[in-house]
Amino acid sequence: MASFFEKLKSSLVKTKNNFSGKIDQLINYSGIYNDDFFDELEEILILADIGYESSSEIISKTRAIIARDNITDKKEVKNTIKEIIKEILKRGEDFKDIETPAVILVVGVNGVGKTTTIAKLANMYKKEGKNVILAAGDTFRAAAVEQLEIWAQRVGVEIIKNDRGADPSSVIYDALQAAKSRKADILICDTAGRLHNKDNLMNELSKMNKIINNESVHFSVYNYLVLDATSGTNAISQANVFNEVTRLDGIILTKLDGSAKGGIIIPIKALYDIPVKYVGVGEGMDDIQIFDPDDFAEILFE
Numbered sequence: 399m400a401s402f403f404e405k406l407k408s409s410l411v412k413t414k415n416n417f418s419g420k421i422d423q424l425i426n427y428s429g430i431y432n433d434d435f436f437d438e439l440e441e442i443l444i445l446a447d448i449g450y451e452s453s454s455e456i457i458s459k460t461r462a463i464i465a466r467d468n469i470t471d472k473k474e475v476k477n478t479i480k481e482i483i484k485e486i487l488k489r490g491e492d493f494k495d496i497e498t499p500a501v502i503l504v505v506g507v508n509g510v511g512k513t514t515t516i517a518k519l520a521n522m523y524k525k526e527g528k529n530v531i532l533a534a535g536d537t538f539r540a541a542a543v544e545q546l547e548i549w550a551q552r553v554g555v556e557i558i559k560n561d562r563g564a565d566p567s568s569v570i571y572d573a574l575q576a577a578k579s580r581k582a583d584i585l586i587c588d589t590a591g592r593l594h595n596k597d598n599l600m601n602e603l604s605k606m607n608k609i610i611n612n613e614s615v616h617f618s619v620y621n622y623l624v625l626d627a628t629s630g631t632n633a634i635s636q637a638n639v640f641n642e643v644t645r646l647d648g649i650i651l652t653k654l655d656g657s658a659k660g661g662i663i664i665p666i667k668a669l670y671d672i673p674v675k676y677v678g679v680g681e682g683m684d685d686i687q688i689f690d691p692d693d694f695a696e697i698l699f700e
């Protein structure tokens with residue numbers, strides 16, 4: 399099996415071509431670091447969905463360091479940009495695992511990879527010897543419960559479900575009772591992807607949070623937002639909305655393997671004080687990794 403680093407590396411190929419590949423070209427063709435160079439660099443950053451604010455920050459810091467240290471060497475220019483990006487990616491707290499017993503509520507819009515991510519988390523925790531239960535809280539979409547059921551079987555964990563159309567909060571309630579009576583370490587709750595109506599979203603999330611908080615006094619509660627790396631700047635607007643309506647304890651960025659827009663992680667880190675916990679690097683249940691800012695930056699600029 400490929401190492402974590404190799405797997406991440408192959409996942410980042412598209413992003414790398416789209417991003418550092420272009421930076422490489424720019425640096426190789428220009429030997430002089432003037433306004434034109436920085437304009438072009440800015441364009442590359444913006445096109446990679448890094449966003450105006452983060453791009454400006456990267457440009458002004460690169461400019462300042464190149465001038466201060468009188469840098470002319472191409473490799474050093476590239477290294478300077480890498481270190482600035484690494485610094486942004488490292489902001490906030492280092493990775494911290496959850497404290498068990500825990501309830502994890504997984505939220506995000508349609509199709510970002512919530513259910514698959516739940517399977518990946520369940521598989522990871524199970525391998526660590528934890529007792530995991532899943533709650534089929536997406537009672538809205540046809541076949542959502544069946545999809546989670548198949549994953550539960552594959553991973554080998556218990557699932558608590560109800561009929562389609564049932565109140566998601568009632569499923570969460572039942573699952574909490576089961577988690578308590580079975581002395582589960584971790585309960586992971588699936589939710590329906592929804593963004594059609596912000597009031598609706600707020601109501602449902604607060605209802606679920608209320609039940610979780612009432613019923614799980616001795617559990618640590620985590621709200622994870624799943625974002626899809628292929629959706630580029632849309633991921634930012636999604637993070638905005640969810641961040642407004644609920645407390646978020648972590649972000650999981652999925653589909654890095656299929657995306658040329660992995661650079662989106664930079665504005666996500668720069669704009670929010672929410673740790674990026676994991677990245678999704680494929681459709682299988684082993685395709686999840688702890689987000690490591692050093693590895694990420696090194697691979698991007700290798």
Ligand SMILES: Nc1nc2c(ncn2[C@@H]2O[C@H](COP(=O)(O)OP(=O)(O)OP(=O)(O)O)[C@@H](O)[C@H]2O)c(=O)[nH]1
Pocket residue numbers: 506507508509510511512513514515536539542590591652653654655656677678679680681685
């Ligand atoms: N390549 C790749 N595909 C992924 C990844 N994560 C999820 N997918 C795929 O994305 C699609 C949607 O995944 P789901 O887990 O069903 O997404 P969801 O957010 O639960 O979707 P809804 O329940 O419809 O809101 C599936 O085809 C997954 O296999 C990933 O990290 N990499």
Ligand SMILES: [Mg+2]
Pocket residue numbers: 512513514536542588589
């Ligand atoms: Mg789902």
